[in-house]
Amino acid sequence: MAAVANAIARPSESSPARQFELLLACCSNAYANASPEMFAGFEGESFAELAIRHGVLPRVYERVASIGIPGKLRDTLRCRFETHTRRALCLTSELVRIIDHLYARDISVLPYKGPVLAQMLYGNIAARQFGDLDLLVRSSDVGRVKTALQELGFTPTLQLSARGERAYVRSGYEYVFDRGRERNLVELHWRVAPRFYAVDFDIDGLFERSVSVELAGRSIATLCPEDLLLVLCVHAAKHAWTNLSWLCDVGALADKVDWAVVSERARQLAIERVVAITFLLANTLLGAEISVISCDDHAASITNELAVVMREGRELDVESRDYFRLMTQVRERWRDRLRFVLRLAVTPTVTEWRSVRLPEKLFPLYTLVRVARVAARLRSGPSRQ
DSSP states (O other): OHHHHHTBOOOOTTSOHHHHHHHHHHHOTTSOOOOGGGGTTOOHHHHHHHHHHTTOHHHHHHHHHHHTOOSHHHHHHHHHHHHHHHHHHHHHHHHHHHHHHHHHTTOOOEEESHHHHHHHHHSOGGGSOOOSEEEEOOGGGHHHHHHHHHHTTOEESOOOOHHHHHHHHHHOOEEEEEETTEEEEEEEESSSSOGGGOOOOOHHHHHHTOEEEEETTEEEEEOOHHHHHHHHHHHHHHTTTOOHHHHHHHHHHGGGSOHHHHHHHHHHHTOHHHHHHHHHHHHHHHOOOOOOOSOOHHHHHHHHHHHHHHHTTOOBOTTSHHHHHHHHHTOSOHHHHHHHHHHHHHOOOHHHHHHSOOOGGGGGGHHHHHHHHHHHHHHHOSOOO
16 A cells, blocks of 8 residues: 555665565475575675564575575574574573463463464474563553562563553553563563554453463463464564564464454454455465455555565565554554554553653643644654654
8 A cells, every 4th residue: 555655664785675585485385495596696694684684594594404505604594593592492491480480479371472482383492583572461460470570580671650550551561571681581461462553352362262382391371373373463463564474473373273263353353454464465475375364455455565565675664654554554444443543642652651750640641741742743744653
């Protein structure tokens, strides 16, 4: 759509179209099998960085290793993959420590993405790239989980008063935690996406339908395949489908779900167009051959625009005004578009709380601060939200 084209930033010199096509060849059997000749002329560092940016380093290295690419490119990818593997092992160990600590305190938690998703989809924690740990909890447990994580040495990046925290739990969706020099190590979620996206998953339902995955000798609860697929689609949409690994994950999960259930839950959440775009992109770029549910002309048009953007190595500015216009276009119902716009306009964020310090008794006025800030940005043109 036009909003997609308007939101395109300048092409990135480190990710030309030819390198992206080689990524596709490494990630999809629908393309011609990658051969040594296809890698001729590629500089190791830039191609490795592109693979990392798209979250597909393990897939790329596996393909390169399988066909015996010699020289600097192979050595660079191997070094990056070994670093990734060590990081994956450390994060998996950290996740097990966190889960044991929470379970001992009778706190329910659903880790998703990260090592759990890697194990669930590929049977190997090193087969999927990740850099942090995502935990889903009920909003009523946020305080207890924060305390438990702090007991383990984690520090929330956002410090709020008691009243501010209550407001943030109502309007926000995550706390990010550091530990020592390690930044953004844990993301604690009580919503799947920020509230203003107006995609209201039933969190209790996600817990009730959860399944167990064996990870590092532990049985760990996580999202059932059908819920996981929808969560991955919404996550990809939130980031304007800019990462190939999300499409790879959807393709890997496609044969593990009950499609009638996926279709019904997508309809209930009013994200059928979001799901259709994700499936169409996976089919178009990776040859995933996923059956697309409830596809309409809008979904097909947006998919075509996004595919061009990715093939040409351009990036969408996901914090621009046009990005938020795109987020309305991917919803099929007018009332959901209206909810998105209204919530975006009146829901205070961390930025408002940090930019203006109000006394506790005036905390409700942050809604007015948010409205004024959004109005100022609309007057000044595309900019960060």
